[in-house]
Amino acid sequence: MPRPKVIIAKLGLDGHDRGAKVIARALAEAGFEVVYTGIRQTPSQVVETAIQEDAKLIGISILSGSHLELVGELMRIMKERGLNIPVLVGGIIPPEDRDALLKMGVAGVYGPGTPLREIIDIVKKLTGVS
Amino acid sequence: MMNINELLERARNWDKLAIAKLITMAEEGVELPIQVVRRSHVIGITGPPGSGKSTLIYTMARKIPQDRKVAILTIDPSSPFTGGSFMGNRIRMQELTSRSNIYIRSMATRGIRGGLNYATIAAINILEYAGADYIFLETVGAGQSDTDVKYVADTILVLVPPLSGDEIQALKSGLMEIGDIYVVSKSDNQASESTYRDLMAMVDMMKEIKGDEWRPVVLKVSGLYGYGVDELLRVIDGRFMELMKSGKLDSALVGRRVLEMRLYAYDLLEKGLNEMKDLERDVASGKLSPQDAARRLFSFSKPRLDHVAVAVKNIDDAARKFKDLGFRVSDPIIVEEQGVKVVMVYLGNTKIELLEPLGPETTVAKFIEKRGEGIHHIALEVGNINEFIEKVKGAGLTITGEPSRGAEGIVTFIHPKSLNGVLLELVQHLSLNE
Ligand code: B12
Ligand SMILES: Nc1nc2c(ncn2[C@@H]2O[C@H](COP(=O)(O)OP(=O)(O)OP(=O)(O)O)[C@@H](O)[C@H]2O)c(=O)[nH]1
Ligand SMILES: [Mg+2]
Numbered sequence: 132m133p134r135p136k137v138i139i140a141k142l143g144l145d146g147h148d149r150g151a152k153v154i155a156r157a158l159a160e161a162g163f164e165v166v167y168t169g170i171r172q173t174p175s176q177v178v179e180t181a182i183q184e185d186a187k188l189i190g191i192s193i194l195s196g197s198h199l200e201l202v203g204e205l206m207r208i209m210k211e212r213g214l215n216i217p218v219l220v221g222g223i224i225p226p227e228d229r230d231a232l233l234k235m236g237v238a239g240v241y242g243p244g245t246p247l248r249e250i251i252d253i254v255k256k257l258t259g260v261s
Numbered sequence: 262m263m264n265i266n267e268l269l270e271r272a273r274n275w276d277k278l279a280i281a282k283l284i285t286m287a288e289e290g291v292e293l294p295i296q297v298v299r300r301s302h303v304i305g306i307t308g309p310p311g312s313g314k315s316t317l318i319y320t321m322a323r324k325i326p327q328d329r330k331v332a333i334l335t336i337d338p339s340s341p342f343t344g345g346s347f348m349g350n351r352i353r354m355q356e357l358t359s360r361s362n363i364y365i366r367s368m369a370t371r372g373i374r375g376g377l378n379y380a381t382i383a384a385i386n387i388l389e390y391a392g393a394d395y396i397f398l399e400t401v402g403a404g405q406s407d408t409d410v411k412y413v414a415d416t417i418l419v420l421v422p423p424l425s426g427d428e429i430q431a432l433k434s435g436l437m438e439i440g441d442i443y444v445v446s447k448s449d450n451q452a453s454e455s456t457y458r459d460l461m462a463m464v465d466m467m468k469e470i471k472g473d474e475w476r477p478v479v480l481k482v483s484g485l486y487g488y489g490v491d492e493l494l495r496v497i498d499g500r501f502m503e504l505m506k507s508g509k510l511d512s513a514l515v516g517r518r519v520l521e522m523r524l525y526a527y528d529l530l531e532k533g534l535n536e537m538k539d540l541e542r543d544v545a546s547g548k549l550s551p552q553d554a555a556r557r558l559f560s561f562s563k564p565r566l567d568h569v570a571v572a573v574k575n576i577d578d579a580a581r582k583f584k585d586l587g588f589r590v591s592d593p594i595i596v597e598e599q600g601v602k603v604v605m606v607y608l609g610n611t612k613i614e615l616l617e618p619l620g621p622e623t624t625v626a627k628f629i630e631k632r633g634e635g636i637h638h639i640a641l642e643v644g645n646i647n648e649f650i651e652k653v654k655g656a657g658l659t660i661t662g663e664p665s666r667g668a669e670g671i672v673t674f675i676h677p678k679s680l681n682g683v684l685l686e687l688v689q690h691l692s693l694n695e
Contacts, residue, residue, distance in 0.1 A: 134288075134344065134369070159345035164369045169352035179358045180351065183365055185281035 135187035135258040140168040140177045142205065145195035150222060150243075154190060154250060161251045163258075174205035178212055187216055187258045194222040199231060206235045217257040221245070265293065272391045275330060277364050280391050284366060287383030290528075297517075299510045301332075301389040302501040305410035307400045307436065308420030313446035315353035317420065317484035318397045321497075322357055324490060325395065331363045332393040334384055336377065338401050339369040346370075350399060364388070373531050376406040379524035382413060382517060407439055409524075412516040415509075416441045416500050423452035426459040437467055440477050442496060448481035448488060457481050533558040564649070567642035567688050568605070568612040572625050573634050576617035580604045583613070596668050601625050603668045614640070614668070638674065640686035646671055649687055664689075 139155040141148060148170050155167045166184050168177065181189055191202060202220055209215070217238040224232065229240045239253055255261070263271075263279070265286070271279035287293060306314045315335065322331045335350035346369035357363045372378050377400070388396050398414060400406040410417060419440035421429065443464060445457045461479055468475060478496050482489035504510045540554040549557075573579040580590050583606045591605040600623030606613040616637060618626035628637055643649040646664050650673065653660055659676040666672075670690040677684045 134371070136367075156347055159340065159347040160343055162343045162345040164339075164346045164348060164367075166348045166351055166367050168355055169349075172355060173359075176355055176358045179277075180355070180365075182278050183281050183358070184367060185285040 134162065134164050135260060136164045136166060136184050137188045137190060137254060137258065138166050138168065138177065138181050138184060138186045139190045139192065140172045140180070141170045141192050142172055142174060142177065142201040143193065143195055143197050144171060145193055145197070146170055147192075147194040147222070150194065151190075151192035153247070154192065154221065157247045157251060158190075158254060161255070162260075163254065174201060175208050177205060178208045178214055181214060181216065182212065188219065188254060189216060190219045190221065190254070192222045193220065193224070196223070198222070198224055199228060202232055202237060203235055206237070219250075219253070219257075221250075265291075269293070269295070269390070272387065275361075275364075275391055280364060280387060281366065283387045284368075284380070284384045287387065288368070288371075288380040293383065293387065295386050295390045297386050297389050297514060299389070299514065301385075301393045301396045302497070302504075303385060303389075303396045303398060303413060303415045303513075304497060305398045305400060305414030305417045306420065307402045307407055307410060307417065307439075308444075308446065309402055309422065309436075312402065312420040312422040313484045314399050314402065314420055315350045317418075317444070317446060317482065317490070318399060319354045319357060320484045320487055320490050321494060322354070322363055322395075322397065324487075324494060325362075327360065327362050329362065329394040330392055332388040332391075332396045333357075333363070333365045333399070334381065334388075334396065335365070335367050335399040336381065336401055336406065337367060337369055339371050341373075344371070364391075364393070370401065370406075372528055374524075374527055376400075377409040377413065377520075377524060379521050379528055382521040382524065385413060385517070407436060409520065411439050412520040415504055415513055416497060418442045418444055418497075420444050420446040421456060421460055422446050423448075423450045423456045424459075426455075429456070429459045429463055437463060438471075441500065442493070443477055443479045444493065445479070445481045447483060447485070449483040449486050453481060530558065563644045564641045566611045567640040567686075568614040569639055570614040570616055570637045570686070571635065572616050572618075572629050572637040574617065574629060576602050576604050576615050579615045579617075580606070583615075594668055595619065596666070598666045599623075599625075599668075599672075605668070638684035638686050640672075640688050642688050642690060644689070646673065646687055646689035653687075 137158060139151050141151050155165045159165045168180055177189060193201065198220060219239050220232055220237050221241040224240050224242055232240050238257055241250055268279045268283050272283055283293060306318055308314055318333055322333060325331055337346050337348040337350065339346045348367040351365060351367060354365055358365060368381055368384065370378060385396055400410050417439050419436050421443060443460055445453050445460060447453060464477055464479055480489055480493055482493055540557060543549040544551055544554045576593060584590050589607045593602050593604050595602050600619045602617045602619060604615040616625050620626065650660055653675055658679040661674040661676050664671045664673045667688060670688050672686055672688050675685040
């Protein structure tokens with residue numbers, strides 16, 4: 132299979148890294164090359180990383196509650212830098228914020244309890260792996 | 262989507278997006294038209310898992326003046342089962358991500374070998390072309406990658422974390438032979454002093470075995486706290502000046518190219534193995550022996566079809582047609598001994614040889630006069646031409662004459678009258694040093 136590269140990143144001052152690591156491992160198991168950036172990333176660092184790695188998708192994990200500001204900033208910088216790849220967001224996202232994120236251009240929002248299978252399938256679909 | 266030339270143009274200006282796209286293309290097997298002119302110091306960083314490689318690269322790169330371009334390639338293992346890879350080296354370096362002079366790329370080992378792969382070398386070529394002053398290559402620090410890195414790195418840094426004497430003893434097999442600089446990493450740690458002593462003793466012993474040529478430096482460094490890193494950078498830069506002066510920097514390109522060939526061959530082999538279903542069926546049904554089937558994967562097992570020769574009146578005209586069909590063709594060469602001008606048309610594992618007669622009295626001119634343009638002979642490559650000639654004589658066939666110089670080696674022919682009207686050429690290629 133082709134091996135699209137995906138970035139899994141944690142934005143802001145959020146130390147909850149378990150979910151991000153679970154997702155990164157699961158995608159690696161599914162055959163992806165997954166770059167895990169670790170915690171405390173700024174939106175511009177994540178965009179730079181995606182450019183340097185020629186990534187095909189960015190996955191953001193946020194459990195701190197700052198998702199609207201941080202993801203908004205991420206989408207803005209991506210646009211500015213001409214980076215046009217899908218972004219997924221996971222973590223603790225209140226239902227009322229989902230639509231706001233989707234409106235910003237996020238391709239999907241996945242909270243606790245989402246089966247890993249479902250996440251792998253959407254990443255495959257978005258990166259063109261059949 | 263930009264084309265390759267545009268990307269190359271932009272990569273030359275340290276455009277990271279272009280560099281990244283080119284490396285992906287190389288990973289996908291695209292051959293890039295890059296002529297490397299040496300300018301980068303390629304520094305291989307190896308050492309056991311967790312010895313502090315990524316952290317040390319981070320600290321070195323952070324200390325290098327911002328007017329120097331720094332590229333970092335970190336290699337992570339691919340899963341042999343799923344092919345995926347969890348790439349975590351960046352975690353230690355992310356703070357450098359936004360610096361304009363620094364480019365970081367994670368690459369997976371991919372493939373059957375688990376060491377470097379041909380894309381790693383292509384990436385080094387791209388980064389050198391893009392103008393990197395330093396290229397740090399972090400290996401997975403185990404097995405095959407140590408031998409590989411020897412052929413691509415100008416300088417090899419071996420990290421030895423604080424360990425017991427017995428553990429250092431255990432390292433010696435692979436790691437202890439390749440280093441130019443040995444670094445006791447995490448030297449903020451209590452145990453580092455005794456590790457340093459044990460390592461010195463170890464290196465002294467290896468010096469006795471390996472002789473005067475090998476003069477590695479041993480340093481104590483803490484990547485995390487920066488201790489000893491300035492000294493390490495001075496040693497690295499000093500070595501680079503030496504390598505440049507001695508011409509070793511240029512000669513290292515040969516090793517890089519040969520390794521690239523080998524690694525590409527492993528990749529082709531792996532693809533071949535994956536597409537072996539027909540052969541598997543033939544082995545299962547007993548049509549082929551396992552050995553014969555395996556050999557078919559290698560187009561270079563001999564004797565093999567070396568080329569089919571076509572006599573033509575106008576070689577430039579003929580060569581252009583093949584070029585238009587998308588084949589790579591050689592420049593014309595004159596072979597006085599055979600009275601012909603020759604152009605080779607390259608096909609994966611064999612060739613078409615176009616022949617234009619040099620004058621009306623040559624055999625090829627007479628051939629065209631009598632039979633018109635068309636297939637002139639078939640050539641087999643043999644391992645040892647003299648041995649093969651004995652076989653030919655043993656079979657009662659006629660050789661046209663003593664072996665002589667052909668376009669690409671030593672050649673002779675089996676006479677068509679003794680072989681059902683086929684003129685069969687025998688070729689033995691000459692190796693580089695003959
Ligand atoms: C474990 C935990 C901790 C651990 C974290 C350990 C670690 N290294 O991860 C510790 C104890 C350190 C901790 C600390 C804190 N925590 Co806490 N913590 C939790 C807890 C109980 C579980 C989180 C977890 O690991 N879940 C397991 C993983 C696998 O699930 P997940 O991350 O949700 O991931 C799943 C999905 O969300 C999704 N997903 C996640 N990321 C991504 C990314 C992509 C791309 C995709 C597609 C999907 C996806 O897929 C995953 C699998 O289904 C949650 C409560 C909860 N039930 O969620 C609180 C919780 C997240 N913590 C909370 C808080 C407030 C804190 C503290 C601020 C507490 C404090 N006052 O000190 C600190 C902050 C620490 C810091 N620096 O950020 C709050 C956050 C509230 C909010 N967002 O409004 C929560 C929700 C608890 C609560 N109900 O109040 N915490
Ligand atoms: N005390 C101390 N710890 C260090 C030092 N350098 C690295 N570490 C720690 O050692 C661990 C591994 O460091 P890395 O830099 O990831 O080591 P690595 O060799 O790149 O690891 P792999 O790539 O996984 O093989 C981390 O927890 C680091 O913080 C150092 O100089 N001193
Ligand atoms: Mg590392």
